[in-house]
Amino acid sequence: MSIDQSTAAKVAKLARIKVEEDALPALAEEFNTILGFIEQLNEVDVEGVEPMTSVTPQRLKRREDVVTDGNQQDKVLANAPDAREGFFAVPKVVE
Amino acid sequence: MSDLNKLGLAEARDLLRKGDTTSVELTEACLKAIDGADALNAFVHKTPEIALERAKAADARIKEGDAPAMCGLPIGIKDLFCTKGVDSQAASNILKGFKPEYESTVSQKLQDAGAVMLGKLNMDEFAMGSSNETSAYGNAISPWRRGAEETPLTPGGSSGGSAAAVAADLCLAATGTDTGGSIRQPAAFTGTVGIKPTYGRCSRWGIVAFASSLDQAGPMTKNVRDAAIMLEAMCGYDAKDSTSADLAVPNFEAMLTGDIKGKKIGIPREYRMDGMPAEIAKLWDEGAAMLKAAGAEIVDISLPHTKYALPAYYVIAPAEASSNLARYDGVRYGHRATLAQGDGITEMYEKTRAEGFGHEVQRRVMVGTYVLSAGFYDAYYNRARKVRTLIKKDFEDAFAAGVDAILTPATPSAAFGLGEMNDEDPVKMYLNDVFTVTVNLAGLPGISVPTGVDTQGLPLGLQLIGRPWEEGDLLNTAYALEQSAGFVAKPAQWW
Numbered sequence: 001m002s003i004d005q006s007t008a009a010k011v012a013k014l015a016r017i018k019v020e021e022d023a024l025p026a027l028a029e030e031f032n033t034i035l036g037f038i039e040q041l042n043e044v045d046v047e048g049v050e051p052m053t054s055v056t057p058q059r060l061k062r063r064e065d066v067v068t069d070g071n072q073q074d075k076v077l078a079n080a081p082d083a084r085e086g087f088f089a090v091p092k093v094v095e
Numbered sequence: 096m097s098d099l100n101k102l103g104l105a106e107a108r109d110l111l112r113k114g115d116t117t118s119v120e121l122t123e124a125c126l127k128a129i130d131g132a133d134a135l136n137a138f139v140h141k142t143p144e145i146a147l148e149r150a151k152a153a154d155a156r157i158k159e160g161d162a163p164a165m166c167g168l169p170i171g172i173k174d175l176f177c178t179k180g181v182d183s184q185a186a187s188n189i190l191k192g193f194k195p196e197y198e199s200t201v202s203q204k205l206q207d208a209g210a211v212m213l214g215k216l217n218m219d220e221f222a223m224g225s226s227n228e229t230s231a232y233g234n235a236i237s238p239w240r241r242g243a244e245e246t247p248l249t250p251g252g253s254s255g256g257s258a259a260a261v262a263a264d265l266c267l268a269a270t271g272t273d274t275g276g277s278i279r280q281p282a283a284f285t286g287t288v289g290i291k292p293t294y295g296r297c298s299r300w301g302i303v304a305f306a307s308s309l310d311q312a313g314p315m316t317k318n319v320r321d322a323a324i325m326l327e328a329m330c331g332y333d334a335k336d337s338t339s340a341d342l343a344v345p346n347f348e349a350m351l352t353g354d355i356k357g358k359k360i361g362i363p364r365e366y367r368m369d370g371m372p373a374e375i376a377k378l379w380d381e382g383a384a385m386l387k388a389a390g391a392e393i394v395d396i397s398l399p400h401t402k403y404a405l406p407a408y409y410v411i412a413p414a415e416a417s418s419n420l421a422r423y424d425g426v427r428y429g430h431r432a433t434l435a436q437g438d439g440i441t442e443m444y445e446k447t448r449a450e451g452f453g454h455e456v457q458r459r460v461m462v463g464t465y466v467l468s469a470g471f472y473d474a475y476y477n478r479a480r481k482v483r484t485l486i487k488k489d490f491e492d493a494f495a496a497g498v499d500a501i502l503t504p505a506t507p508s509a510a511f512g513l514g515e516m517n518d519e520d521p522v523k524m525y526l527n528d529v530f531t532v533t534v535n536l537a538g539l540p541g542i543s544v545p546t547g548v549d550t551q552g553l554p555l556g557l558q559l560i561g562r563p564w565e566e567g568d569l570l571n572t573a574y575a576l577e578q579s580a581g582f583v584a585k586p587a588q589w590w
Binding site for chain 1: 192193194195196293294295308334337338340341400402403405406407409410417421424425426427428429430431434438439440441442443444445446448449452457458460461462464465466468475477478479480481482483484485487520521522525536537538563
């Protein structure tokens with residue numbers, strides 16, 4: 001599998017990271033180096049092997065479905081780059 | 096008493112209990128050492144006021160006779176741990192200025208046990224790196240040097256600041272985290288001890304997430320006894336981490352008898368890699384001989400899928416990272432890019448993340464995005480998870496055959512110079528974790544113990560891997576190895 005510049009641009013878009021046009025060739029090359037390394041996994045016979053979901057098998061704990069936390073709007077907003085009137089503020093989302 | 100900062104945890108604890116020193120004295124000695132060590136760039140946020148306040152409280156507790164093991168002992172906290180009201184930015188510009196409103200479970204447990212936080216420690220950005228060179232704070236520098244050379248060396252990574260601080264006696268011990276070797280590799284590079292416990296032993300709550308199925312916290316200390324003491328204080332069930340294990344935490348220190356007679360120690364043949372430096376091979380053979388002389392039985396074992404651990408890791412870890420790091424969007428905390436006229440929310444995300452994430456983090460997030468994307472999920476991500484199952488089974492088979500612990504080198508080389516890997520492709524840097532990453536994939540406990548020095552006088556370490564949940568037994572084997580190796584080298588102070 002070889003990654004070209006347009007695939008690199010697509011991945012950057014999916015990851016929501018702005019990559020300048022002139023940086024794409026180098027990025028594609030890095031992806032290819034890393035993916036070339038990962039390709040080794042194709043040598044392994046994984047027929048009938050279950051993909052790991054949990055490294056230490058255990059049943060997840062359950063608890064009553066009740067509110068255990070809350071009422072800390074100030075704390076939640078304390079680190080926001082832009083908070084107004086009790087809300088996180090962002091640029092216009094809908095045209 | 097002079098040089099209190101050079102003490103280990105157990106020694107300092109015993110002096111405190113006898114009334115021969117105070118936590119304030121210990122803390123002041125460390126704060127002075129920290130202020131004199133800016134050249135190492137290990138402590139990146141100093142918290143002397145908090146430290147002295149906690150030291151006074153600890154002294155009061157000790158006087159009242161209510162003194163848990165860590166009470167009054169000054170330590171450093173890796174920047175990955177959220178600490179209430181204190182900068183916690185995972186060495187990333189995207190979290191610049193972030194002061195959490197809460198405390199991570201592990202650092203809270205240490206605080207409850209009376210430990211004194213001296214400040215926050217340098218690391219690779221989001222714990223992604225093996226040399227501390229991806230940090231937004233700049234490189235942490237090892238106190239060690241190659242003989243008389245002045246070349247600055249890496250303390251390893253990602254817990255590079257923790258390793259440098261402990262090795263340079265800026266603190267008695269430090270917290271680290273380990274996703275692929277980030278405690279054990281820097282410990283080996285700096286002549287210190289680092290243990291990654293079984294996955295689920297330490298709560299991950301409040302630790303900035305990198306790869307959630309692999310991340311574990313652990314202590315970085317000056318000796319094995321200290322590791323036992325501090326690990327016990329860090330472990331335990333936490334309802335706020337659904338993967339936290341609801342198991343009793345034993346008294347690890349009480350298990351340090353040094354008696355390993357009859358223990359079966361496995362030597363995995365696949366770890367003897369082509370091109371292994373003669374010094375590392377020799378160190379490993381000597382370690383096996385020491386354990387044998389202490390009464391252990393040395394057996395050759397096979398872990399056939401070892402070769403595939405790093406490639407599997409470089410699918411799974413970036414995949415989880417791409418998902419975990421999606422939260423850094425410039426909305427709730429940290430950095431937001433300055434926007435141009437007409438920029439909408441997508442431009443805000445893209446510019447914020449391009450400005451806030453460093454190169455290595457961007458690369459891993461994008462690799463993770465790719466392996467999870469439609470059409471490649473099965474070929475990469477699912478295949479890697481299947482290989483992970485096989486890697487874990489390799490260890491299970493060895494343990495089922497009666498092996499108690501596995502001995503391997505901790506790193507493929509001694510510490511390298513900062514910048515020396517810059518021209519290499521990223522995979523070269525990844526190879527640093529070749530001996531440690533298998534342990535994270537299998538969720539096992541692993542410890543790095545310094546056992547020798549190379550021809551240039553740099554420390555080298557061996558790794559012991561234990562059965563799940565048997566950290567006490569593992570620490571005891573490490574203790575026996577430490578006793579036999581008698582490693583006492585310290586870096587000469589140049590800073």
